[in-house]
Amino acid sequence: MTTPQTNKAVYKQLHDAINSLDLELISRTVDEVFHPDAVFHAPGPVGATAPEAVKGAWAMLLREFPDIQVTVEDMITEGDKTVFRTTVTGTHQGEYRGLAATGRTITYDEIFIIRFSEGRVAEVWGVVDVFSQRQQLGERIP
Numbered sequence: 014m015t016t017p018q019t020n021k022a023v024y025k026q027l028h029d030a031i032n033s034l035d036l037e038l039i040s041r042t043v044d045e046v047f048h049p050d051a052v053f054h055a056p057g058p059v060g061a062t063a064p065e066a067v068k069g070a071w072a073m074l075l076r077e078f079p080d081i082q083v084t085v086e087d088m089i090t091e092g093d094k095t096v097f098r099t100t101v102t103g104t105h106q107g108e109y110r111g112l113a114a115t116g117r118t119i120t121y122d123e124i125f126i127i128r129f130s131e132g133r134v135a136e137v138w139g140v141v142d143v144f145s146q147r148q149q150l151g152e153r154i155p
Contacts, residue, residue, distance in 0.1 A: 017090035020129045024088070024095060027134075031071065031083055039071045047134040055139040063137050078103030078119075093130065099123045105150055110143075112150050119149040 023046050030042035043064050051063035061069065074081055081103035089096045100122055105115045121142040128136040148154055 017095070019132050020090055020093075020095045020127070021088065023129065023132060023134065024097065024127065028083065028085065034075060034079065034081070036072055036075055040068050043067050048130065051134050052136045053139075054136065055141075063134065067137075074103075077105065077107040077109040077114075079106055080104050083123075094126055094128050097123075097125045097127070099125070109150065110147070112147070112152060115150055117150055119146055121145045121149070 027042055027046050030039045033039070047064040047067070049062065049064065053061070053063035053066040055066075081101065084100045084102075085097055086100055087096070087098040100120060102118065102120045104118045105112075107114055122145070123139065123141045125140075126138040127134055144154065
């Protein structure tokens with residue numbers, strides 16, 4: 014049975030792995046806490062499962078922002094869903110979305126809704142402030 018406490022504990026395990034900056038630990042943790050066929054409802058690789066999309070995103074982010082950190086600002090749990098509002102910081106040290114490394118530190122917001130089933134992540138919906146990322150990296154946005 015999934016409880017709000019279980020959901021928070023599962024998310025904390027994932028959050029701690031992400032902030033470790035250890036891609037192997039992140040990948041292992043994703044495999045542990047996500048259902049293998051979990052669905053990711055956000056732009057990402059077409060046809061990828063949520064575990065594949067999350068592992069791919071973190072492999073990319075760690076190349077581009079090797080000191081990236083995610084801070085949980087708010088966590089709200091209702092039934093089988095938990096909402097997380099996070100602030101992300103990192104230094105741009107690798108090519109990101111076609112932009113060469115700038116050395117700039119950026120801070121942006123994210124909101125994720127995670128549906129849990131049987132104590133594991135079953136679905137993820139996410140919104141990432143890509144506009145703010147690109148603007149802070151010096152891209153001129155009309």
